[in-house]
Amino acid sequence: MSAETAQNARRSGGASLFTDQRFRSLFYQALVVGLLGAFIVFIVFNTAQNIEKRGIQTGFDFLSAPAGYDIAISPFIEYTAQHSHGRVFLVGLFNTLLVSALGIIAATILGVFLGVLRLSPNWLVSRVVYCYVEMTRNVPLLLQILLWYAIFLGLPSVKQSMSFFNDTFFLNQRGLILPEPLPSDGFMWVPIALIIGLVASFIFAKWAHKTQDATGKIYPVFLINTAMILGLPILAFAAMGFPLDFAYAELKGFNFKGGMTIKPEFTALWFALSLYTAAFISETVRAGIQSVSHGQTEASEALGLRPSWTMRLVVLPQALRVIIPPMTSQYLNLTKNSSLAVAIGYPDIVQSFGGVTLNQTGQAIEVIFITMLVYLTISLVISSFMNWYNNRVRLVER
Amino acid sequence: MKFGKVLFVAAAAASVMTAAAQAGTLEDVKARGELQCGVATPLPGFANPNADNVWEGLDVDVCRAVAAAVFGDPMKVKITPTTSKERFTVLQSGEIDMLARNTTWTFSRDVNLGFEFVGVNYYDGQGFLVNKSLGVTSATELDGASVCVQTGTTTELNLADYFRAQGMKYETVPIATAEEGAKVYDEGRCDVYTTDASGLYSLRSVLAVPADQVVLPEIISKEPLGPLVRHGDQQWGDIARWTLNTMIIAEELGVTSANIDEMTSSNNPEILRLLGVEGNMGEQLGLDSKWAYNVIKTVGNYGESFKTNLTDTLNIERGINAQWKDGGLLYAPPMR
Numbered sequence: 001m002s003a004e005t006a007q008n009a010r011r012s013g014g015a016s017l018f019t020d021q022r023f024r025s026l027f028y029q030a031l032v033v034g035l036l037g038a039f040i041v042f043i044v045f046n047t048a049q050n051i052e053k054r055g056i057q058t059g060f061d062f063l064s065a066p067a068g069y070d071i072a073i074s075p076f077i078e079y080t081a082q083h084s085h086g087r088v089f090l091v092g093l094f095n096t097l098l099v100s101a102l103g104i105i106a107a108t109i110l111g112v113f114l115g116v117l118r119l120s121p122n123w124l125v126s127r128v129v130y131c132y133v134e135m136t137r138n139v140p141l142l143l144q145i146l147l148w149y150a151i152f153l154g155l156p157s158v159k160q161s162m163s164f165f166n167d168t169f170f171l172n173q174r175g176l177i178l179p180e181p182l183p184s185d186g187f188m189w190v191p192i193a194l195i196i197g198l199v200a201s202f203i204f205a206k207w208a209h210k211t212q213d214a215t216g217k218i219y220p221v222f223l224i225n226t227a228m229i230l231g232l233p234i235l236a237f238a239a240m241g242f243p244l245d246f247a248y249a250e251l252k253g254f255n256f257k258g259g260m261t262i263k264p265e266f267t268a269l270w271f272a273l274s275l276y277t278a279a280f281i282s283e284t285v286r287a288g289i290q291s292v293s294h295g296q297t298e299a300s301e302a303l304g305l306r307p308s309w310t311m312r313l314v315v316l317p318q319a320l321r322v323i324i325p326p327m328t329s330q331y332l333n334l335t336k337n338s339s340l341a342v343a344i345g346y347p348d349i350v351q352s353f354g355g356v357t358l359n360q361t362g363q364a365i366e367v368i369f370i371t372m373l374v375y376l377t378i379s380l381v382i383s384s385f386m387n388w389y390n391n392r393v394r395l396v397e398r
Numbered sequence: 399m400k401f402g403k404v405l406f407v408a409a410a411a412a413s414v415m416t417a418a419a420q421a422g423t424l425e426d427v428k429a430r431g432e433l434q435c436g437v438a439t440p441l442p443g444f445a446n447p448n449a450d451n452v453w454e455g456l457d458v459d460v461c462r463a464v465a466a467a468v469f470g471d472p473m474k475v476k477i478t479p480t481t482s483k484e485r486f487t488v489l490q491s492g493e494i495d496m497l498a499r500n501t502t503w504t505f506s507r508d509v510n511l512g513f514e515f516v517g518v519n520y521y522d523g524q525g526f527l528v529n530k531s532l533g534v535t536s537a538t539e540l541d542g543a544s545v546c547v548q549t550g551t552t553t554e555l556n557l558a559d560y561f562r563a564q565g566m567k568y569e570t571v572p573i574a575t576a577e578e579g580a581k582v583y584d585e586g587r588c589d590v591y592t593t594d595a596s597g598l599y600s601l602r603s604v605l606a607v608p609a610d611q612v613v614l615p616e617i618i619s620k621e622p623l624g625p626l627v628r629h630g631d632q633q634w635g636d637i638a639r640w641t642l643n644t645m646i647i648a649e650e651l652g653v654t655s656a657n658i659d660e661m662t663s664s665n666n667p668e669i670l671r672l673l674g675v676e677g678n679m680g681e682q683l684g685l686d687s688k689w690a691y692n693v694i695k696t697v698g699n700y701g702e703s704f705k706t707n708l709t710d711t712l713n714i715e716r717g718i719n720a721q722w723k724d725g726g727l728l729y730a731p732p733m734r
Contacts, residue, residue, distance in 0.1 A: 068555040252542065343574075
């Protein structure tokens with residue numbers, strides 16, 4: 001359509017406005033936005049109306065009211081039934097973060113390991129990993145959680161606990177009981193030494209890298225850094241005269257008293273999440289490694305690099321840019337899947353705050369809204385971290 | 399703040415998006431052709447599917463009675479099993495018309511949650527179940543025990559209160575349904591199972607070795623269990639309330655499903671009013687004049703329901719659930 005006819009069409013007005021492409025696209029966009037707006041307004045009013053009709057009280061006052069119920073697992077903050085629902089929220093949040101963080105770490109280590117083994121030239125190893133991956137990722141996670149829980153509940157009862165290392169560790173169906181460390185005066189130097197070790201090794205690594213760039217001289221960075229990170233705290237520990245005692249657990253009445261208990265609910269959830277996600281991660285890692293052309297490996301071998309260097313300096317850096325993006329979504333999945341905790345009563349945010357608090361207070365909308373916000377926030381944090389990391393490792397194009 | 403509130407309601411609205419129609423539950427039920435009634439996830443004696451997959455139990459009988467009052471047919475009920483956690487949301491959202499799920503009548507549920515309890519069909523109290531082999535004879539000896547408790551219940555709160563008052567510690571093992579609880583308890587994850595005493599008897603019947611289990615003598619709370627409806631629809635609330643009362647009054651007057659037809663020619667005006675021979679009580683409720691007749695004829699009176707569901711199968715005595723004339727707490731307002 002020429003500019004002239006378009007102008008004519010616009011002048012004649014009415015239905016022929018629709019022949020104008022710009023007007024048409026504006027019109028449809030406005031229509032869509034309008035409908036969406038109307039839909040949202042409808043939902044808001046419908047909800048508000050229903051809440052009012054049913055006499056449900058809304059608001060966030062319940063957060064400061066006493067919760068009145070106990071939570072079995074709260075490793076980071078003190079919690080009793082007299083604490084508020086707001087405190088329950090924190091306990092649940094920490095429990096979710098705990099199992100997600102440990103799950104992500106375990107799944108990553110195991111996943112990378114399995115991914116590399118899957119490519120092993122050894123037929124048996126690669127087949128075994130293949131079977132593991134296919135079996136794990138094709139069975140629903142919920143069933144795996146229940147399976148692990150059933151396995152842990154199948155352990156001996158409290159009275160018949162397995163005991164290890166001269167009655168310092170116990171294992172029974174109510175968990176793994178460990179001695180509780182009781183740091184005394186002077187123990188604070190150990191974490192300080194650890195921090196010093198970390199900073200020093202970071203500086204040393206930078207310096208070694210620069211020196212290698214300038215002179216070609218290679219230092220055993222890994223060895224020296226490990227020695228610093230582990231050695232300094234141990235040195236500090238010894239210098240202060242081993243300022244650490246342990247409180248050992250003892251069977252008294254129904255359960256063990258003293259010590260720390262890692263409950264089967266936590267372990268079952270952690271195992272299931274880690275093993276399940278590791279299967280996916282191993283496939284991602286395998287795909288990432290295979291995406292690097294074999295010519296690269298051959299070239300690096302031709303240059304005389306050791307196989308471990310080939311992997312670390314040539315293949316992995318190129319594989320990472322393929323691996324990181326899908327890895328991000330695996331981490332997000334793991335975090336969100338941790339809400340299946342509700343099936344075995346691990347008090348994560350959905351079980352405790354989103355479940356029990358919701359039920360005890362009846363503030364469904366508020367509680368679900370907050371819980372959703374929590375997952376949204378955690379997911380956004382993970383994904384922005386991974387995006388940052390992805391930017392760092394991506395191929396620099398010139 | 400106002401904007402925040404609107405935004406918040408908007409974001410969360412999807413969770414309560416249901417038909418706005420709520421006054422007129424009776425019309426809705428009639429139009430649908432069946433009553434939607436929430437009960438417990440299988441809890442023998444109160445709500446449990448039998449061998450033919452037909453739900454039965456003391457609570458289910460309340461559902462059936464309301465269906466009989468509305469339709470004259472006790473089978474026109476869609477039974478929805480609910481967990482202790484989801485039961486209120488399901489009722490609030492209108493997925494069910496009434497909830498008969500051994501639910502304790504409390505202030506906050508009645509006032510804050512927007513419900514209306516229509517009566518009490520079982521007077522209960524919270525107790526403890528333990529294995530005999532533990533050698534425990536009183537709840538005061540439970541210091542340090544692991545306790546299985548259903549989440550989102552008043553039980554959970556009473557438990558915390560009781561142990562605090564006694565200065566004892568415990569480990570809570572949260573469970574979602576009675577079935578799951580039985581499994582976890584049998585496995586030995588917890589030493590003690592706590593719930594309403596009726597629930598303990600019911601649980602005991604499904605455990606591996608029921609004879610090894612003992613219910614401790616302490617009853618630590620008042621648990622009046624009753625059916626409830628959404629607040630705001632008075633007519634529907636009245637129907638549910640008087641259906642339950644009908645079952646109780648029928649027992650008091652000696653009207654049973656077996657002798658009801660002879661009773662229609664009784665000399666007792668109260669019975670005649672109850673059975674719709676005289677007066678227009680059905681009409682006042684918006685129901686058929688034979689509504690109460692249908693309830694008793696097809697479901698039976700309270701005593702019959704109690705006997706078949708609780709005494710015959712679980713050996714639960716009437717105890718405080720006897721009629722007031724027999725020294726119990728059952729006392730329905732007069733039908734006049």
